[in-house]
Amino acid sequence: MVRNILFIMADQLRRDHLSCYGARHLDTPNLDALAADGVRFERAYVQGPVCGVSRMSAYTGRYMSTHGSNWNFVPLPLHNPTMGSLLRPQGLRVAVVGKTHIAGDAEGLRRFGADPVRGDGLLAHQGGFEPYERDDGLWPGPRMPADQGYARYLRAQGFGGDNPWHDWANSARGVHGEVLSGWEMRHAHLPAAVPEEHSETAWMTRRAMDFIDECGEQPWCLHLSYIKPHWPYVAPDPYHALYREADLPAPVRSAAERDNPHPVMRGFQSYVASRNMSDDAMRRHVLPAYMGLTRQIDDHLGRLFAHLKHTGRWDDTLIVFCSDHGDYLGDHWLGEKELFHDPVAAVPLIVRHPGASARRGVSEPELVELIDLLPTFLDAIGAEVPDHLLEGRSLVPLLLQGQPRPAPRELAVSEGDYAFRSFVREPLNQPADRCRMFMIRSERWKYIHYEGLPPQLFDLLDDPQELVDRGRDPGLASVRDEHFAALFDWLRTRAIHPTVSHQAMADWTAKEHRVGIHIGVW
Template structure:
């Protein structure tokens, strides 16, 4: 009987979907990520269902939307009241292991120990809640001890080394494993080892069409882009080291590898920096899945998929039962059948990350077929883009009379989706319009 595959998730922070060689970005060479794509499937329409660190991470391990699991901002913890992916695979006989940034226990700043109560199912755990200050000299904890250690290496290198140690330690063990390495870069701060910065500090950057070189902050955007690509180059090299270790230890052929991120970064597109926006640069994420059981290797799938679908998809890939609490879709068929359809839509949510909550930062987006449609709690109907014809989102059709029928159809579907997961967004919109300030808050 064939043994179950190992599962490796390489999970970065703030890596947008377009910033890979295999995605056509001329500013970056990512041979190791490209090799993963060539061995499996690259999803070109993968989205962060909430483009913010903690809410996405909570969705990743619960298969629930942020309004269901309750982590609507970086300040709210994920409470262990629903089945989580590591618990389920552990109960199925897997050894579960985690390395790196956790950021799902409500600690927005600081390097504090994460109680095992907040991370059920992990047998082997080395990490921290959130660093946020430096990618050198960062603090971490090991297993269930609150003792704080300090790492002296660059974070990406250190985490790759720790993952390599883990893989080497499993070489003679027949028990299948599920390992997540959560790498904070390319999230700010943008400092990067000199060997990578030297490759990018003077590099000519090919700008996206939605970056204005006349913008007063363009110099800042350009520096940010160069540092960002240098960070991703470092990530790619370390992905190569991890994959080579799988090969050297004879585990490569029986390991399913997923590379993904929690959200992207606007990096000057549309005159913005950072995350938390519905635009493609912020909400689009890289998603590469390769390994045994993946058919049609080298495929680029245009099927819609988002973070909330990852848990049920991997449970489906392992032929495991999916709990009734899961709201995402099992899209494992996309890994086996090139002609299979993806999710009917991608539904994106964002709440204001802070206190007090502000209506002008709350939005919902529905992606369906080639359309991307956004509503704002305070401003109402905000954006409509034909992503296939307008990938840089330069032509907002929300006030175009010819798009009325499309908008009506998408609005009806958005309301239906919200109702299906008990998201009270449109009720809160009505409360806001009536001036009922407390009723529109989450």
């Protein structure tokens, strides 16, 4: 029986950096064990290839076109449901330890006379999550807020200064004790200044255990949301050096992609992260830190899973592990993220159902999306899924044995908006409201629509590495038309009316007569 939900997310973690997904250059034994005890989804897509969009979709169960938060830090519009607003009424305590990237719509809340810093207003401002230990892991300014949990913790351990997150947890030390910033990739081979036990990943794992222990018999949904292996790429000892000698996979890229890329891809290739990650020496310098940070998460998950087993929670908790998107790491002459190649848009998704009839050790080829998580959580605890609010579908039938298999999902959709990227938008001379991108992934094809520009098209059967863009191939016009039409169908059927259920719509006419509106009678 599912009483609790442990929803673990890593940030910027590539699927092919987990050994259960085929990685050979590093091991992730604890995630492998979770996969061996649950369902490993082979084809799970995020609904946006940047943190903010992807997370808002996962947290609301809605596509970007529906939730309206079209990039990082864009406040989540207040009409959206959230994990908190839907799971809390079911009796679960719904909290976050770590990152959500949610920018609350404080202006909207104040317009309604609600208070974004306490009570229900605070929960709304936090996207529905109780901020048990909210930490977005980006304290880029010179000063870190003194009352921030990890800042307090670091200071209590003697790691002080205006910004201990930057100076200790995300920087190394030079020979004269000077701060070598983790923002600069040339320091990626050095250990973080903070000892491993005080790193953000270790601290967050302990805070998750604190929350679970504190809940006792109260059912809960905890979003444990690690910041790593996201930038800055600097790992604590010994993880900084675990893979220095590893046999790294070669970047996936072609000369044609560099010489004649799609115009939007060309824009992203001009970004400094892309230029640097396309340099083999730099990439080889940085990758081991990224891998070390990944392995560190795996080690801590081992501790967390042991804690769940020890406390009995292993048997009544649905466990989900995923990431919010991947990282190009030099593939396709790109760094960072923001476009739709599989290394970025397709993520690891491992789900362990605690039930006796759960499927275990299964590799599931079904096309799924992270917006499926919220319906899955509701379904798993036996609650109704409000289909006028949620655009995903419950994965529970795929988690249990002997369930009728639902009709396969025909398309996965992901969206982006490069308006926020001046280095892409300006050379193309696109107005800010004409930079939306739509990815339509069908069984065989991945089609990407750009407003006012040619589409991209990849044949995932013959070209799984997505090296050959068939967006202008005259022989494939009908395939493109088909996917463009599918995008149109999809757009016409979004969940645009969050305040009325489908059942209420269907019951309306009868109700109107009941309340005494008698239009047109003689």
